Amino acid sequence: MAKRGGGPTSTEIDMTPMIDMTFQLITFFMFVMNFSEAEQDDRIQLPSSQLAKPAEGVIEKPITLQLMNTGDVIYAGERVAVRDIAARLEREKSVMLDEGLEPSAATVIVRADGRAKTGEVQDIIRICQEKGFERFALRAQYDDRR
């Protein structure tokens, strides 16, 4: 900026507060960023529960099946009908058997929409049972309201 009546002078802007703030923002975003590959789909509106506290440990061999309110299942990012998940689970089972693991060692995470029919959830569980899976985790959204 040129001062009136004087020659051009260099004005130095103090960048320190801006850099401080920017680094703090980066730190914040790094902390809140979720690096885990949590399979969460926005199309599913989970039912909420006060007792559905997040698991502390890591679920061994998770298989996530997401049931939409339309009755379709989202499996590995793909939308399939309930009757078609048997073939997918058969593949999961054969992969586990190749690794020397029984299907009972896997946990089937059922992320079902709160508006879905209970019978469809039970159908999914029955298909899983027929393939030898017996551990289920019915997922709900943690509701911290008292």
Next chain:
Amino acid sequence: MARRGSGLVDKVEINMTPMIDVVFQLMSFFMCTLKVVSPEGDFDIRMPIAAAAAALPDEQQVPPVRVRLAAGPGGELASIAMNGTPVADFDELRRRIIGLVGADTGPNSLAEKTEVELDCDYGLGYANVVKAITAVSGRVEDGRIVELIRKIKFTPPKKN
């Protein structure tokens, strides 16, 4: 920085532009990839297919508590019953469960041995099942979860 052999102090100006560029790019990346994840939890259920057939009469075994959830025409909850007795709502269901198994939830307690069998209509909204599981499996006291019944199973689905 003082130059050797001279008493003059020169101000060394660091060019901050590349660093600020990178910092802003990093910030933009984090802002764009940020996905707000709501906390989720699980109700663990162990349900082998042969459980119903393998259930043998056992002196230690407590008869299961049968919770019936009937659906209305739109999938809404029409009625709740516990062992054939009507229940007004899920809070009453929890009170009945506490009345049945008592407050003791430790090892070998009645709450640990008791199993709840959920008998739901096919078209019932799944949110009601989660409410029923919440009612029978515990309660929150002073921010702490007090567990009740952990063994939960479903009756086979019945298509109307």
